[in-house]
Amino acid sequence: MNSLFFRSVRIAFFSLAVTTLLPAADWPAWRGWDANGVTQETGLPSSWSPDGENLLWQLPIGGRSTPVVMNGRVCVATLAEPGNEKRWMEQVVCVDEETGAILWDHRVPIYQTDIPHHRLGWASLVGDPTTDSLYLLSVNGLLSSYRAEDGKVLWRRSLAEEVGRISGFGGRTVTPIIDGDLLITSFLSAGWGDTRIPRHRFYAFNKSTGETAWVSTPGVAPLDTTYSVPVVAEIGGQRLLIDGNADGGVYALQVTTGKKVWGFPLSKRGINASVVVDGNIVYASHSEDNVSETTAMGRVVALDSSEVVDGVPKLLWSVEGFTAGYASPAIANGILYHVDNSANLVGFDARTGEELWRHNLGIAQRGSPTVGDGKIFVMDVDGKFHILKDNGRNAPEALDVEEFKTETGSAVQTNGSPAIANGRIFFMTVDSLYAVGPTEKKTGGQTAPSLPGPSRAPAGASVAQVRVTPSEINLFPGSEQAFQVHTFDEMGRLIGVADATFELDGVNGQVSSDGVLSVADENVSQGGRLTASVNGVTGSARIAVRPTVPYSQSFDDIADGEVPAGWTAAAGRFRAAEVDGERLFLKPSGNPRTWRTTVFTGDPLAKDYVTQVDVLLKPRGRRIRGDAGIVSNRYTLILMGQRKEVFIRSWLSELGHFSKAVPFDVEADVWYTMKFDVTPLPDGSQTVLRGKVWKRDEPEPDAWTIETVHQTPHLTGSPGLYGYSMADIYYDNYLVTAKP
Numbered sequence: 001m002n003s004l005f006f007r008s009v010r011i012a013f014f015s016l017a018v019t020t021l022l023p024a025a026d027w028p029a030w031r032g033w034d035a036n037g038v039t040q041e042t043g044l045p046s047s048w049s050p051d052g053e054n055l056l057w058q059l060p061i062g063g064r065s066t067p068v069v070m071n072g073r074v075c076v077a078t079l080a081e082p083g084n085e086k087r088w089m090e091q092v093v094c095v096d097e098e099t100g101a102i103l104w105d106h107r108v109p110i111y112q113t114d115i116p117h118h119r120l121g122w123a124s125l126v127g128d129p130t131t132d133s134l135y136l137l138s139v140n141g142l143l144s145s146y147r148a149e150d151g152k153v154l155w156r157r158s159l160a161e162e163v164g165r166i167s168g169f170g171g172r173t174v175t176p177i178i179d180g181d182l183l184i185t186s187f188l189s190a191g192w193g194d195t196r197i198p199r200h201r202f203y204a205f206n207k208s209t210g211e212t213a214w215v216s217t218p219g220v221a222p223l224d225t226t227y228s229v230p231v232v233a234e235i236g237g238q239r240l241l242i243d244g245n246a247d248g249g250v251y252a253l254q255v256t257t258g259k260k261v262w263g264f265p266l267s268k269r270g271i272n273a274s275v276v277v278d279g280n281i282v283y284a285s286h287s288e289d290n291v292s293e294t295t296a297m298g299r300v301v302a303l304d305s306s307e308v309v310d311g312v313p314k315l316l317w318s319v320e321g322f323t324a325g326y327a328s329p330a331i332a333n334g335i336l337y338h339v340d341n342s343a344n345l346v347g348f349d350a351r352t353g354e355e356l357w358r359h360n361l362g363i364a365q366r367g368s369p370t371v372g373d374g375k376i377f378v379m380d381v382d383g384k385f386h387i388l389k390d391n392g393r394n395a396p397e398a399l400d401v402e403e404f405k406t407e408t409g410s411a412v413q414t415n416g417s418p419a420i421a422n423g424r425i426f427f428m429t430v431d432s433l434y435a436v437g438p439t440e441k442k443t444g445g446q447t448a449p450s451l452p453g454p455s456r457a458p459a460g461a462s463v464a465q466v467r468v469t470p471s472e473i474n475l476f477p478g479s480e481q482a483f484q485v486h487t488f489d490e491m492g493r494l495i496g497v498a499d500a501t502f503e504l505d506g507v508n509g510q511v512s513s514d515g516v517l518s519v520a521d522e523n524v525s526q527g528g529r530l531t532a533s534v535n536g537v538t539g540s541a542r543i544a545v546r547p548t549v550p551y552s553q554s555f556d557d558i559a560d561g562e563v564p565a566g567w568t569a570a571a572g573r574f575r576a577a578e579v580d581g582e583r584l585f586l587k588p589s590g591n592p593r594t595w596r597t598t599v600f601t602g603d604p605l606a607k608d609y610v611t612q613v614d615v616l617l618k619p620r621g622r623r624i625r626g627d628a629g630i631v632s633n634r635y636t637l638i639l640m641g642q643r644k645e646v647f648i649r650s651w652l653s654e655l656g657h658f659s660k661a662v663p664f665d666v667e668a669d670v671w672y673t674m675k676f677d678v679t680p681l682p683d684g685s686q687t688v689l690r691g692k693v694w695k696r697d698e699p700e701p702d703a704w705t706i707e708t709v710h711q712t713p714h715l716t717g718s719p720g721l722y723g724y725s726m727a728d729i730y731y732d733n734y735l736v737t738a739k740p
Contacts, residue, residue, distance in 0.1 A: 025445025037330030119171030168225030216258030244271025254492030287325025466539030
């Protein structure tokens, strides 16, 4: 099989044969086994000190995320080498739970994102104890599976290059979750075809292979980037994935199929706080303008997901004016524990919404509380770790408060949440990782989710839904791909693997009766769909065909107003246009929301190629306002019209980390040819980058216009086009050629 997916992963079927491990009261996910911020452990420390009391170990590894604890390891995602600007990368680090000794770390260079360095490691890891694997969605859209034993990459998906994942400046990256065989996360994307319009989408992947199982778009236009983490619950016979959305709503989807079950409009901005579920009741919150008719900011609601009318769950109670937009609640013993943005920890009666008590922690809040053993463990942003006595319906009492300061006396920020495992507490500040608790590891406590695994449909169930796997994939000319068809009942319960009849549309190729697609050996961009039918019920897979090096695109064969099929983020931002009898590719200036766009056209694993394109910048008023560029190996060569420079960068928000500019006298309404060569050194220590720009009607110069090197190199990457169109930009004669 010669698909982008299968060439970009190392299939991890061997991981399914991991030796059975002794049960441990681990903490493999951000909010614990049941995603509710509750631990079942007892005998947890009531006090500790960074100077020694109950301190098991401390490491100078800091960050924003929450640790996961699994099979004797504590693992975190964070920024590598924070004091060394030239070596900034996102890294995964695993240490020995008993000693804090570093077992391994794996670093990922950052590319094609506008997220700043101090927000690397925003998302937490999620672990799968059954396969001893870890998963992370990086800020640059790289979704990775690691073998927890040694950090070996099992499979990897570059979601920005493959499906048009949008990063957003805020760094709000979602922590993935695992349910059964699925790894599920969400992000904003602008892809091709059905996904060309920017939306907040949910993606489910096979956790062992990385294949896309389903894609779901339950909401409307996004209002912001978000980082709400999905929660899985069994309600009314349906296994539901429940989560906040960038459009301000809360949605429930069938876990197995992505089918939307209900939605509840909550906020006029995106939802960042994750929901918590207790039985049939879903608790959700935010801190922005309300959809309801009130001038109060923020709201917390209780929704009965077992009573849904016209696609909306029943509202049980609502507290308006409670601004909890960042921390997520915990729920235990009939009490909803929630922290507002001003660091007020509030206990609500989970049945009625009555405020039972309020306890101030500090000034600002990001981290979520963890509850158990008659205690509440919570951190506030301004560098304090609180252990509170949980008095139930009465206000808590402080048992211990530890404060972290820098050498200059300023607060050491804490943004994550505590993880509780094996009698110990694990947490990070921005500069340290702490393990608090006894030297002897405790046994007992919760060792698996309370929620049973996904159930099968009853015998004789009618087929109501068909899922084709992989449901979205990028292939290549001459490649083959096998597709599998699963059937489900109306409730989303699996019936089984089924034979189907297939129909192919938009892709030049043949599909066999058993679902094997053979793509024609024609080196052009394509985008289409494979539809499977079982007993009259259909499901489909979206297929983009990416050309392989060498290839070219003159745009002469692209219809007016259209874009090459399968190019991510192109539709709605670019279009083919007839200009003076010549067919060109236009990036118009009409919509400021789409001014800055990068379009990926090829294989994220491509290397040893040179990109070239002709560009023309139109003036706006008396000045050139646009920038045109070309992408190679995750770097961008840009002709800067307003600044009159030729510029090379990879990480938009951290130009000090790596960038170079040289003066260039750009003229409006003049065609230029841009050529970009990226050459990693054989030992992988750095990359040499060379760009050339000249007037198209003149001979190509021998000398390169700009040359530089990068110390944290990108070794592969999809070719592509870039534009910042405060004024119209035209492109023509796009070439990707193999190096001699």
